[in-house]
Amino acid sequence: MAPSRIAQTALYQEVAERLRLRIFAHEILPGTRIDEQALTADYGISRTPLREALKVLAAEGLVTLVPRRGCFVTEISEQDLDEIFPLMALLEGRCAFEATRRAKAADIADIEAIHQQLEEFAANRQIERFFEANQAFHYRVQAISGNRWLKQVVQDLRKVLKLTRLFSLSAEGRLIQSLTEHRALLAAIKSGDAGLAQTVMHDHILAGRQAVARTHATDES
Amino acid sequence: MAPSRIAQTALYQEVAERLRLRIFAHEILPGTRIDEQALTADYGISRTPLREALKVLAAEGLVTLVPRRGCFVTEISEQDLDEIFPLMALLEGRCAFEATRRAKAADIADIEAIHQQLEEFAANRQIERFFEANQAFHYRVQAISGNRWLKQVVQDLRKVLKLTRLFSLSAEGRLIQSLTEHRALLAAIKSGDAGLAQTVMHDHILAGRQAVARTHATDES
DNA sequence: GCGAATAATACTGTATCCATAATTATGTTT
DNA sequence: AAACATAATTATGGATACAGTATTATTCGC
Numbered sequence: 001m002a003p004s005r006i007a008q009t010a011l012y013q014e015v016a017e018r019l020r021l022r023i024f025a026h027e028i029l030p031g032t033r034i035d036e037q038a039l040t041a042d043y044g045i046s047r048t049p050l051r052e053a054l055k056v057l058a059a060e061g062l063v064t065l066v067p068r069r070g071c072f073v074t075e076i077s078e079q080d081l082d083e084i085f086p087l088m089a090l091l092e093g094r095c096a097f098e099a100t101r102r103a104k105a106a107d108i109a110d111i112e113a114i115h116q117q118l119e120e121f122a123a124n125r126q127i128e129r130f131f132e133a134n135q136a137f138h139y140r141v142q143a144i145s146g147n148r149w150l151k152q153v154v155q156d157l158r159k160v161l162k163l164t165r166l167f168s169l170s171a172e173g174r175l176i177q178s179l180t181e182h183r184a185l186l187a188a189i190k191s192g193d194a195g196l197a198q199t200v201m202h203d204h205i206l207a208g209r210q211a212v213a214r215t216h217a218t219d220e221s
Numbered sequence: 222m223a224p225s226r227i228a229q230t231a232l233y234q235e236v237a238e239r240l241r242l243r244i245f246a247h248e249i250l251p252g253t254r255i256d257e258q259a260l261t262a263d264y265g266i267s268r269t270p271l272r273e274a275l276k277v278l279a280a281e282g283l284v285t286l287v288p289r290r291g292c293f294v295t296e297i298s299e300q301d302l303d304e305i306f307p308l309m310a311l312l313e314g315r316c317a318f319e320a321t322r323r324a325k326a327a328d329i330a331d332i333e334a335i336h337q338q339l340e341e342f343a344a345n346r347q348i349e350r351f352f353e354a355n356q357a358f359h360y361r362v363q364a365i366s367g368n369r370w371l372k373q374v375v376q377d378l379r380k381v382l383k384l385t386r387l388f389s390l391s392a393e394g395r396l397i398q399s400l401t402e403h404r405a406l407l408a409a410i411k412s413g414d415a416g417l418a419q420t421v422m423h424d425h426i427l428a429g430r431q432a433v434a435r436t437h438a439t440d441e442s
Numbered sequence: 443g444c445g446a447a448t449a450a451t452a453c454t455g456t457a458t459c460c461a462t463a464a465t466t467a468t469g470t471t472t
Numbered sequence: 473a474a475a476c477a478t479a480a481t482t483a484t485g486g487a488t489a490c491a492g493t494a495t496t497a498t499t500c501g502c
Contacts, residue, residue: 010288010485012276037453046487048269051455052276055233059280067231068454068493083368090315094308147304149381153374160370231455258483267457272485289463289484 011045012052018043019053023062023073024162030075034063061160076163078216084157085209089202091154092138096185096201098145100194107144108190114140115186122179131171137182141189141201170208170215181207232266233273239264240274244283244294245383251296255284282381297384299437305378306430310423312375313359317406317422319366321415328365329411335361336407343400352392358403362410362422391429391436402428 022028034054040047054071057063064072099107114137121130138158142151161167171178181204188197243249255275261268275292278284285293320328335358342351359379363372382388392399402425409418 010286012485035453047454048486048488052273055273055276056280059277067234070454080370083370087315087368087371087374090311094311147308149301149304149378150308153308153378157370157374233455256483268484269456269458273455291484 010049012049012056015043015045015049016053016056019057020062020159023057024159026165026168028073029165030073030163032073034071034073036071060156062163074160074163076160081161081164081209081212084161085205085212088154088157088161089205091150091157092142092205093198093202095142095145095147095150095154096189097194097198098147098150099141100189100192100197102146103144103189107140111137111140111144111186111189115182118179118182122175125175127172127175130175131168134171134178134182164212166212166215166219169219170211173215174208174211177207177211178204231270233270233277236264236266236270237274237277240278241283241380244278245380247386247389249294250386251294251384253294255292255294257292281377283384295381295384297381302382302385302430302433305382306426306433309375309378309382310426312371312378313363313426314419314423316359316363316366316368316371316375317410318415318419319368319371320362321410321413321418323367324365324410328361332358332361332365332407332410336403339400339403343396346396348393348396351396352389355392355399355403385433387433387436387440390440391432394436395429395432398428398432399425 019028019034028034036047036050036054040050043050054063054065058065058071062074064074066072103111114133117133118130118137121127121133139155142154145151181200185197185200185204188200240249240255249255257268257271257275261271264271275284275286279286279292283295285295287293324332335354338354339351339358342348342354360376363375366372402421406418406421406425409421
């Protein structure tokens with residue numbers, strides 16, 4: 001059997017991914033209307049795959065489809081943040097709990113390597129890369145937890161959080177604190193204390209909410 | 222501002238809903254391929270809105286889109302159930318917790334009325350209606366919890382659970398036990414003991430997993 | 443001059459059409 | 473007779489065309 005290439009991605013998937021990146025990069029701001037015709041001209045495609053891509057993004061909550069009115073990038077309110085962060089704290093706490101119980105030696109080595117990157121990027125004040133390594137760390141913990149559905153839900157919610165411009169901005173002022181929390185998290189996982197890992201992760205996420213709130217206050221003034 | 226008719230549903234939404242109902246009714250079994258052309262002929266529509274509807278269902282996890290191969294109703298494995306139920310227990314537990322803290326007198330009256338229906342349908346062995354009232358009860362608790370995102374996540378996961386034929390089958394043998402658990406749940410919420418409500422709901426969901434497992438065992442033999 | 447109504451324009455929603463890839467059937471060869 | 477290869481048919485993916493509605497602009501009336 002020839003190693004058939006596994007599921008060549010369809011055009012609408014590529015378009016969805018490109019739009020995701022543009023939305024996450026805040027190139028298209030929340031509240032903005034997405035002009036189908038303009039995008040088809042921009043990407044050099046027809047409206048069919050674009051519209052299908054928008055349906056996918058709508059299901060993810062990144063855009064809102066208003067019948068006969070068009071497609072708008074979802075706006076996240078302060079209340080949404082107050083609802084999503086505690087939920088994320090609950091879910092990622094569970095991830096940490098399960099990951100701690102299931103982690104093999106190789107898994108520990110993995111997240112330790114990622115944590116080492118965090119230490120370096122923090123020391124060198126490489127905020128962007130720190131942000132990425134941070135995501136990789138959380139992603140890895142979710143994977144180790146071994147619950148596909150838990151991972152999926154967490155990642156979907158994280159996508160929504162990334163809509164907030166303040167979310168990425170807030171990372172900067174929180175670099176040292178975040179690093180400290182990650183040290184405690186890694187220690188908890190390595191010690192095998194699942195309950196502790198859960199608590200540390202939970203509080204780590206909630207601290208993220210506080211940082212966004214502070215950034216918001218600074219931003220407004 | 223005239224009371225503009227609020228978002229007349231687009232055709233793809235109606236089609237998505239009709240397909241959802243057919244899938245939940247196990248009229249289209251998991252693993253089955255969905256023939257686009259046959260459905261367009263059946264519904265008397267063109268392929269465009271149907272394809273958009275399928276993208277939506279795919280995002281919900283009800284169907285799986287394989288590029289160049291077609292669309293298949295998602296098959297849920299035993300492992301999926303082992304992953305989803307504990308997650309639901311965690312989330313619905315949180316719903317019960319928050320709902321207990323936030324419930325006003327009118328909310329209590331609401332769920333008490335729904336519970337009363339449960340009692341009646343159980344007494345009359347009206348399984349189908351019991352199943353519906355049960356859903357309404359959980360739905361109401363989620364609404365009272367006041368967290369839109371929590372509610373959304375729980376409802377998305379429940380949709381996936383409804384793919385399982387055993388899920389509805391298992392309800393029958395569990396009628397009495399389920400009713401007993403609901404009595405305890407209602408009592409906990411009315412007493413205002415959020416922690417207790419959380420625990421009771423958590424265990425109630427996990428008991429549902431056990432029932433599915435038992436049904437599965439019976440089904441196999 | 444301002445407001446309301448009507449017309450024109452533009453964009454969303456749906457249908458049809460074409461191309462490409464996958465599957466199935468038939469024929470040939472071993 | 474069975475297996476493999478090739479050809480034909482069918483269905484999916486993408487593009488284009490058409491219809492209906494919403495928005496905006498212009499004109500008419502007050």
